[in-house]
Amino acid sequence: MEEERALAAFAALSQETRLRIVRLLIQAGPEGMAAGAIGEAIGASTSRLSFHLTHLEHAGLIASRRDGRFIIYTAIYPAFSGLIRFLMRDCCQGHPEICAPVVAALDCACDPTEKA
Amino acid sequence: MEEERALAAFAALSQETRLRIVRLLIQAGPEGMAAGAIGEAIGASTSRLSFHLTHLEHAGLIASRRDGRFIIYTAIYPAFSGLIRFLMRDCCQGHPEICAPVVAALDCACDPTEKA
DNA sequence: TCAACCTCTCAACTAATATTGATATATTGA
DNA sequence: TCAATATATCAATATTAGTTGAGAGGTTGA
Numbered sequence: 001m002e003e004e005r006a007l008a009a010f011a012a013l014s015q016e017t018r019l020r021i022v023r024l025l026i027q028a029g030p031e032g033m034a035a036g037a038i039g040e041a042i043g044a045s046t047s048r049l050s051f052h053l054t055h056l057e058h059a060g061l062i063a064s065r066r067d068g069r070f071i072i073y074t075a076i077y078p079a080f081s082g083l084i085r086f087l088m089r090d091c092c093q094g095h096p097e098i099c100a101p102v103v104a105a106l107d108c109a110c111d112p113t114e115k116a
Numbered sequence: 117m118e119e120e121r122a123l124a125a126f127a128a129l130s131q132e133t134r135l136r137i138v139r140l141l142i143q144a145g146p147e148g149m150a151a152g153a154i155g156e157a158i159g160a161s162t163s164r165l166s167f168h169l170t171h172l173e174h175a176g177l178i179a180s181r182r183d184g185r186f187i188i189y190t191a192i193y194p195a196f197s198g199l200i201r202f203l204m205r206d207c208c209q210g211h212p213e214i215c216a217p218v219v220a221a222l223d224c225a226c227d228p229t230e231k232a
Numbered sequence: 233t234c235a236a237c238c239t240c241t242c243a244a245c246t247a248a249t250a251t252t253g254a255t256a257t258a259t260t261g262a
Numbered sequence: 263t264c265a266a267t268a269t270a271t272c273a274a275t276a277t278t279a280g281t282t283g284a285g286a287g288g289t290t291g292a
Contacts, residue, residue, distance in 0.1 A: 003135065011130035013203070014123055015280080026207045029214055035239060048281065050240050069238050069289045077215060084200055087129070091142045098145055099193060131250080151269060164251065166270050185259040185268050234292090241286075249278070256271070262264085 005060065006086045009079065012059035017044055018052045025062055025075040032074030034067075121176060122202045125195065128175035133160055134168045141178055141191040148190030150183075 013019050020042045025033060033041075039049040053073060056062045061079050064071050092098040129135050136158045141149060149157075155165040169189060172178045177195050180187050208214040 003132070007130055007132060007135060010126050010135065011279095014127035014130045016119070016123060017280090019119065019123060019126065023203065023205070026204060026215075027209065029209055036237095039239095045282080046239065047241080047283075051280080054240085066289090071239065080203065087139065087196065088142060089139070093143070093145055095145070127249095133250090152267095155269095161252080162269065163253075163271080167250080170270080182259090187269065235290100237288105237290080239287085239289105242284090244283100245281085247278100247280080249276100251276075252274090254272085256269100258267100258269080260265100260267080262266105 002086060006083060008059045009061055009083050012056050012061055015052065015055075017042060017048065018056055021049075021052060021056060021073075022061060022075065025073055026077075026080075028075070030074060032065075032072045034070040034072055036070070038073065118202055122199055124175045125177055125199050128172050128177055131168065131171075133158060133164065134172055137165075137168060137172060137189075138177060138191065141189060142193075142196075144191070146190060148181075148188045150186040150188055152186070154189065 013022060021038055024038060024041055035046075035049060035053060038053070039046060042049075044052070053062070053064070057064060057073075061076055062073050063076055064073050066072075088099060129138060137154055140154060140157055151162075151165060151169060154160075154169070155162060158165075160168070169178070169180070173180060173189075177192055178189050179192055180189050182188075204215060
């Protein structure tokens, strides 16, 4: 069920600590970040962090790999594009002008000079 | 706080009934749908429907207007583009190829011939 | 192998959220 | 104004989720 996956993803993103983790990892890019660095960046205790990282991983939004004694987490980019697609599917009924602003939004998100 | 708005939006989208309402209204376009029609389409009792419609309205994802004895609900498209922007901000650190698939996803969402 | 380090798991507590059924409000047409 | 229709509100209950602190696994370098 694709709906189930979407619900799990949105639920994962609806919590402050987890949303911050996700945005941090999206910004971090493919190299990802170690759990400890994430916890330090967002200010979360280890057990809380671990709980939320596990939650995000189960939701399919992030992935982990071990590197020595560190565990590196990365954002799964296709999960986000899939989520957006699911949400906006059939949004314009053949009239792209209806959802054009939504599409345009993403181009701006990719422009590092635009912060608004 | 923009983060608060995003959290409210994701929380609103993380519930089955509400996610269905939102997708229905996104597909319905600017004309929107009456509460009763929404309830019939997704199979929800009036009180449940009303609860979730109010929730979505407070989250800033849908708007309502009265038309006779009907109340018409519509999706607020800019709210969704704003949400996507917030999530993906600074996603590619100057390397657009990292998040290009995410951007591409939206173009497909607008193509009514693509259902995958 | 030992000590230091990084991360995860567990259980108890607290708080937030969804559902239900009954009732209330607003609008329309006769 | 009355009855029918459309929708919202309320209170009680059931369910789900987040936080905390303590402790347990793996991993590394000496």
